[in-house]
Amino acid sequence: MTRINWLHVSTILLVAGATSACVNSRVVDSRQASTGINEGEGIVVMAKSYHLGNETEEDYIQCVENSLSRGRAGLRVIPHRDFVDSLFPWFEPRTAPTETKHLPQLMEHPGVKELLAKEQIRYIVWLDGDTERVAGGGSLSCAAGPTGGGCFGFAWWQNDADYEASVWDLDELESAGTVTTDVSGTSFLPALVVPIPLIARTQSKACKALATTLRDFIDPLDDSA
Amino acid sequence: MSRLKNFIRQFVIASVVVLVAGCGSAVTLEPVTIPRPLIDPIPATVGLRMPENFHHYVHEEEVLGSEEWSINLGAANAELFTQLYGHMFDRVVLLSDDDNPDEHDLDALIEPAIEAFEFSVPNQSKTKSFAVWIRYRITVYDNNGDVVADWPVSAYGKSQKESVSGPKALQRAAVLAMRDAAALMIMKLDQAAGISGLAADRRGETTPPDTETDTQLESEPEAQTSQLGATAGDEN
Numbered sequence: 001m002t003r004i005n006w007l008h009v010s011t012i013l014l015v016a017g018a019t020s021a022c023v024n025s026r027v028v029d030s031r032q033a034s035t036g037i038n039e040g041e042g043i044v045v046m047a048k049s050y051h052l053g054n055e056t057e058e059d060y061i062q063c064v065e066n067s068l069s070r071g072r073a074g075l076r077v078i079p080h081r082d083f084v085d086s087l088f089p090w091f092e093p094r095t096a097p098t099e100t101k102h103l104p105q106l107m108e109h110p111g112v113k114e115l116l117a118k119e120q121i122r123y124i125v126w127l128d129g130d131t132e133r134v135a136g137g138g139s140l141s142c143a144a145g146p147t148g149g150g151c152f153g154f155a156w157w158q159n160d161a162d163y164e165a166s167v168w169d170l171d172e173l174e175s176a177g178t179v180t181t182d183v184s185g186t187s188f189l190p191a192l193v194v195p196i197p198l199i200a201r202t203q204s205k206a207c208k209a210l211a212t213t214l215r216d217f218i219d220p221l222d223d224s225a
Numbered sequence: 226m227s228r229l230k231n232f233i234r235q236f237v238i239a240s241v242v243v244l245v246a247g248c249g250s251a252v253t254l255e256p257v258t259i260p261r262p263l264i265d266p267i268p269a270t271v272g273l274r275m276p277e278n279f280h281h282y283v284h285e286e287e288v289l290g291s292e293e294w295s296i297n298l299g300a301a302n303a304e305l306f307t308q309l310y311g312h313m314f315d316r317v318v319l320l321s322d323d324d325n326p327d328e329h330d331l332d333a334l335i336e337p338a339i340e341a342f343e344f345s346v347p348n349q350s351k352t353k354s355f356a357v358w359i360r361y362r363i364t365v366y367d368n369n370g371d372v373v374a375d376w377p378v379s380a381y382g383k384s385q386k387e388s389v390s391g392p393k394a395l396q397r398a399a400v401l402a403m404r405d406a407a408a409l410m411i412m413k414l415d416q417a418a419g420i421s422g423l424a425a426d427r428r429g430e431t432t433p434p435d436t437e438t439d440t441q442l443e444s445e446p447e448a449q450t451s452q453l454g455a456t457a458g459d460e461n
Contacts, residue, residue: 050383055352057385088260089408093401111263 021198023185023205027213031177033169037219041122042076043068044083045165048128049093055130056163060207064127064165067211075215078121086115103173116170123218124170129163131203140191151191158186161206165214179217181210252392253297254399257304259407262312267415269424270316272326272334279303284342288349296344296399306337309407313414326370332424333373334366340377344395347386355391356383357398361406365418368427374418380406 037043045065047056061080069077084091090109097106107113136157143149161183167176185200279302285295310317318329326334341360347353358381365374382401384394415421 050354051381055354055385057353085260088262089404089411090263092404092408094405094408095412109263110265115263 021185021187021200023183023200023202025181025183025205025209027179027181027209029177029179029213029217031217033172033174033176035123035167035169035176035218036221037075037122040076041120042078043123043125043218044078044080044121045125045127046080046083046091046096048126049096049098051093052098054128056127057130057203060131060163060203061127063204063207064125064211064214067208068215073215073219075218076120078119083121086119087112100168100173100175103168103170107173122170123176124168125214126166126168127163128166129161131159131161131206134158134160138189140189140195142191142195150193151195152193153191155189156186158184159200159202160184161202163206163210165210167214167218177217179210179213181206181213183209250292250392250395251295251297252395252399254299254301254396256299257301257400257403259305259308259312259404262407262411264313264411266312267314267421267424269314269332269420270318270330271310271314271420272318272320272324272329272331273306273310274320274322274324274326274334274336275303275306276336276338278339279306279337282339282342284344286344288346292346292348294344294346294395296342296395298342298399301399301403302337302339305403305407309410310335313411314420326366331368332427333368333418333420334370335418336364336366338362338364344398346391346395353385354383355386355395355398356381357395357402359399359402359406363410363414363418365420367423373423376414376417378406378409380409 045061045068047058047061048054065077065079068075089095090106090112097103107116136155138153138155140151140153140155142151161181163181165179167178168174169176183202183206185202185205187200188198190196190198280300282298282302283295284298285293287293307317307319318331320326320329320334338361339359340362341358343358345356347355350356358379361378361380363374363376363378364372365376367373380402382398382403382405384397384401386394
């Protein structure tokens with residue numbers, strides 16, 4: 001008679017689960033102009049205005065900022081809130097330029113051109129999009145009694161993270177192109193007494209994929225990444 | 226036995242208090258500071274007379290019959306307008322109800338008021354965001370005490386719950402709505418009220434005819450309001 005080794009069973013379940021909490025991703029870039037960044041020049045990552053219906057999450061912006069600035073090939077990223085404050089009121093959700101054709105008009109406001117030059121801000125990256133739960137199902141119930149408790153059942157859900165980053169070149173006052181990412185992840189929560197969450201890190205994956213491609217897009221000649 | 230009854234009574238009262246308290250959220254705005262705007266100040270001396278509630282404004286609302294929200298803006302409105310107009314004009318004179326504007330050699334007198342304050346929470350809007358709408362009315366008088374502009378300013382701010390707690394997100398949305406109002410006033414107040422023109426007239430300077438401004442005076446502020454209203458509706 002074979003004895004059940006619970007440790008082996010748990011390990012197999014975890015490995016199977018980890019591989020089944022799957023994430024599919026696709027990143028596409030579309031270049032309209034040549035790019036490059038000189039030493040000392042920086043970039044700003046901003047969300048498109050919520051006045052236009054955009055829902056990009058604050059933590060996603062911060063994740064992209066952190067990912068772009070990390071490592072040997074990291075770019076100099078100016079925190080977006082500091083940038084918006086220093087150029088008040090010209091990058092508020094109501095007033096921020098929505099197209100590159102508005103940039104010459106923006107530069108005419110007193111102090112704007114000088115501040116951008118002083119801070120050596122070369123690119124603005126506008127993020128558009130969000131992460132949404134698009135499907136889900138299953139059922140999970142938990143109970144507790146005097147002798148203990150536990151859960152039984154199975155639940156799943158699918159998140160889609162769709163983002164587009166538009167890169168504006170402030171030297172040339174033109175759009176350099178876009179990078180889009182489309183990540184879909186399905187998470188599972190099986191429970192046999194103890195729930196085992198197998199979470200697909202959809203937004204995190206979308207952040208890293210976008211930041212990696214964006215860094216190559218902005219600085220294609222840098223091969224130290 | 227009576228001790229047990231007392232204990233049960235106290236327990237029930239404490240539970241009810243905890244339950245009721247758990248259904249409400251209170252938000253208190255910290256002092257609002259707007260950054261120094263990148264603008265050239267309007268060469269004018271204006272008086273600013275704010276209503277009493279600008280110094281202690283509290284909005285209370287029950288949401289969906291279950292949650293009670295209390296938003297204490299405190300003196301945030303007074304701070305916003307004092308700072309903003311301090312940046313926008315060469316000189317600002319703060320006036321109380323008792324002060325006589327005629328004694329201060331003003332080019333214009335500005336009286337802001339809050340007409341409406343509204344907000345939505347994620348449960349209502351079925352989004353991840355808290356949103357705040359504030360509608361101010363800016364009344365501008367010339368040196369003779371005649372009304373030269375009566376302008377509604379509709380402002381909107383939105384903040385997501387994900388990275389911060391509910392009350393903090395609502396607080397952030399309120400601050401963003403105030404910044405939105407400030408941005409709108411920087412862009413449009415002089416077009417709507419012609420304060421620089423009033424000042425130039427008093428100095429005996431001639432202002433060049435500005436046909437674009439003249440047409441916008443009538444239409445643009447209202448257009449902005451309806452546009453914002455449409456945005457607000459969409460978000461809901």
